[in-house]
Amino acid sequence: MIDKALKQAEEKMAKAIEVTREEFVGVRTGRASPALVQRLTVDYYGAPTPLQQLAGISVPDPRSLLISPYDRSAISSIEKAIMASDIGITPSNDGAAIRLAFPALTEERRKELIKLIRDRAEHGRVSIRNVRRHAKEEIERDHKAGDVSEDDVRRAEKELQKATDRFIGEVDDMVQRKEAELMEV
Numbered sequence: 001m002i003d004k005a006l007k008q009a010e011e012k013m014a015k016a017i018e019v020t021r022e023e024f025v026g027v028r029t030g031r032a033s034p035a036l037v038q039r040l041t042v043d044y045y046g047a048p049t050p051l052q053q054l055a056g057i058s059v060p061d062p063r064s065l066l067i068s069p070y071d072r073s074a075i076s077s078i079e080k081a082i083m084a085s086d087i088g089i090t091p092s093n094d095g096a097a098i099r100l101a102f103p104a105l106t107e108e109r110r111k112e113l114i115k116l117i118r119d120r121a122e123h124g125r126v127s128i129r130n131v132r133r134h135a136k137e138e139i140e141r142d143h144k145a146g147d148v149s150e151d152d153v154r155r156a157e158k159e160l161q162k163a164t165d166r167f168i169g170e171v172d173d174m175v176q177r178k179e180a181e182l183m184e185v
Contacts, residue, residue, distance in 0.1 A: 001142050002156040009135035009160060013128050013167040020124030020171055024178050027113055027120075032065045032102050034058070042081040044074055054078065055098075067091075067098040110182050117182070121175045125168050132164045 025035040034057040041048040051057070055069040055078060069075050075093055082091045082100070091098045105113070136157060143153045 001147055002139055002152055005135050005138045005142075006156060006159055006163070009131050010163050012131040013163060016124055016127035016131065017167055017170055017174075019127070020120060021174060023120045023124075024117065024174060027117055027178065027182075031062050032059050032100070034065065036087060037065065037067065037082065037085075037100075040081050040085055042074065042077050044077055051078065051081065063102045063104075065100040065102075067100070068096070069098070072096065105182070113182050114179055117175060117178050121171050124171045128164055128167045128171070132160055135160055 022039075025033070026039060037051055037057060040051040042051055042054055043049075044054055051067070054071065054074050055067045058066045058068070060066050067078060069078060072095075075095075075098060078098055079091050079093060082089070082098070087100075089100045089102060091100055093099075139148070139153055139156050139160075142148045143150070148156075
């Protein structure tokens, strides 16, 4: 029972790391990346639709993105979704495609993005700690039911804490890499 709880906790912690990593990809670093707009949803004929299903996204040069809608009638909806997002870029439309030109990051904008990264990292850490708390409660319930011994509970808690520390360390490493990437000029 304890091994099952520990395994489930590690899987959930790994998912929390993955979600945090995906959120980090969405923060721009001075280079254009399709990941910046991948998670956008567009109101397409009244239904929220992922941008990837409506358009091809390419990177013609390091400082711009080209969004080519499969259906030209979706251009205005895509533009609205980009304007409403937190990307901070105004799209330009030539009638057939949407171009996003990314200016060089200012020092002030870099610091704002670092704050955003740290905030998202803290959400990841909190998720990992919540997984630990739930697993610990489950182990204690099993102990109260008489299914596991006191020694097994202590061993499981130590293993759970090691896993928590490892995953939180992984989040910290991701933050350091992203901050270094943001501070590159």
